[in-house]
Amino acid sequence: MYPIINKDYCKGCNLCVEVCPKRVFEKGMEITHRGYYAAVVKYKEQCTNFKIPNGGKPLCEICWLTCPEHAIEFKED
Amino acid sequence: MEFFDFYRKDRWPHQFCPGCGLGTIMNCLYKAFNDLNIDIDKTVFVSGIGCTGRVPGYINADSLHTTHGRAIAFATGIKLSRPDLNVIVISGDGDLFAIGGNHIIHAARRNIDLKVIAVNNANYGLTGGQMAPTTPYNMITTTTPYGQREYPFALAELIAAAGANYVARWTTAHPNQLVKSIKEAMQTKGFSFIEVISQCPVNFGRRNKMGDPVFHLRWIKDHSVPISKMTFDINSPYDIVDLNTKGIYIIGDLVKRNRSPYGEIEKEIEVKGPQE
Ligand SMILES: Cc1ncc(C[n+]2csc(CCOP(=O)(O)OP(=O)(O)O)c2C)c(N)n1
Ligand code: SF4
Ligand code: SF4
Ligand SMILES: [Mg+2]
Numbered sequence: 626m627y628p629i630i631n632k633d634y635c636k637g638c639n640l641c642v643e644v645c646p647k648r649v650f651e652k653g654m655e656i657t658h659r660g661y662y663a664a665v666v667k668y669k670e671q672c673t674n675f676k677i678p679n680g681g682k683p684l685c686e687i688c689w690l691t692c693p694e695h696a697i698e699f700k701e702d
Numbered sequence: 703m704e705f706f707d708f709y710r711k712d713r714w715p716h717q718f719c720p721g722c723g724l725g726t727i728m729n730c731l732y733k734a735f736n737d738l739n740i741d742i743d744k745t746v747f748v749s750g751i752g753c754t755g756r757v758p759g760y761i762n763a764d765s766l767h768t769t770h771g772r773a774i775a776f777a778t779g780i781k782l783s784r785p786d787l788n789v790i791v792i793s794g795d796g797d798l799f800a801i802g803g804n805h806i807i808h809a810a811r812r813n814i815d816l817k818v819i820a821v822n823n824a825n826y827g828l829t830g831g832q833m834a835p836t837t838p839y840n841m842i843t844t845t846t847p848y849g850q851r852e853y854p855f856a857l858a859e860l861i862a863a864a865g866a867n868y869v870a871r872w873t874t875a876h877p878n879q880l881v882k883s884i885k886e887a888m889q890t891k892g893f894s895f896i897e898v899i900s901q902c903p904v905n906f907g908r909r910n911k912m913g914d915p916v917f918h919l920r921w922i923k924d925h926s927v928p929i930s931k932m933t934f935d936i937n938s939p940y941d942i943v944d945l946n947t948k949g950i951y952i953i954g955d956l957v958k959r960n961r962s963p964y965g966e967i968e969k970e971i972e973v974k975g976p977q978e
Pocket of ligand 3: 717721722724753754823827901904
């Protein structure tokens with residue numbers, strides 16, 4: 626599983642870009658329907674949890690813990 | 703317990719500004735509760751007024767949003783009449799230490815079994831960024847346009863000196879440690895206090911060249927020093943006697959004591975009878 630950003634909640638603070646040790650996220654360039662530049666998941670395969678199956682216990686969840694909007698979820702599409 | 707069993711999904715997204723540290727603290731609170739499997743129906747959340755004071759309004763449990771500065775007074779009443787409930791106070795630095803300052807130091811001295819999370823964003827966020835007793839020296843706020851000329855309170859040290867059983871300070875840049883600390887507080891009997899240094903990019907950061915939440919978070923990280931590096935030497939750069947006057951935040955567990963909480967002593971007297 627890897628992080629997915631929920632565009633309904635993201636307020637584009639870019640804290641996930643700052644805290645992720647694996648540089649999975651990147652600043653967004655597109656404006657969402659709520660008027661924020663939502664961050665994007667650029668390199669999902671770099672995420673520490675990439676090989677963990679859906680619903681497993683994540684090894685690192687610093688982006689999930691830091692995101693003030695609860696916009697990040699660990700999933701596979 | 704899912705995230706939205708703990709928080710009210712119908713009230714999401716919350717009203718805090720983009721990048722505000724309160725959201726991070728809310729995640730940590732949920733994680734600590736989920737890990738310990740605490741029954742939120744047996745928990746009461748109490749807050750005063752302020753941005754932080756709005757956090758209990760998002761939690762799916764009984765909560766009290768009390769008058770400014772009186773969160774501890776209400777919480778004391780709840781704990782003494784219903785000792786079976788967990789009582790958690792989440793409030794701001796202005797609420798707990800400016801207008802409510804005397805309540806909290808005496809609650810700590812009496813060692814009432816409350817868990818207090820004080821969110822220190824170094825200003826009065828809700829009312830537009832006025833200076834607080836926690837604003838670091840020289841920082842600019844709406845009411846200190848030439849820079850703060852007073853020195854701030856060191857909240858955690860103050861409560862440690864007042865006699866609380868558990869005292870810690872963490873920041874929003876240390877969420878994993880904060881989760882651990884909340885768990886420790888929940889398992890400690892007696893007054894437990896956690897000061898969380900949090901970013902307020904919109905009202906505090908913006909006036910101090912940290913309007914971007916990322917810069918504010920970096921500033922917090924750069925100004926935190928682990929307690930293991932502190933000394934009692936007056937000439938050392940990290941001097942514990944100097945408390946907060948150098949603008950640094952000492953992070954870590956400051957105090958762990960095992961004094962019996964207020965209320966337990968009364969129970970003992972009831973069993974044993976008065977002393978001769
Ligand atoms: C008796 C009273 N005095 C003043 C106010 C105005 N007031 C509302 S919130 C607040 C300060 C909040 O600061 P803090 O507790 O640090 O919370 P923050 O918004 O920073 O989280 C003040 C002075 C009030 N509501 N009631
Ligand atoms: S931390 Fe959350 S709200 Fe902020 S940019 Fe990342 S996903 Fe969006
Ligand atoms: S004013 Fe400051 S403390 Fe209040 S919600 Fe905005 S960033 Fe957070
Ligand atoms: Mg404040």
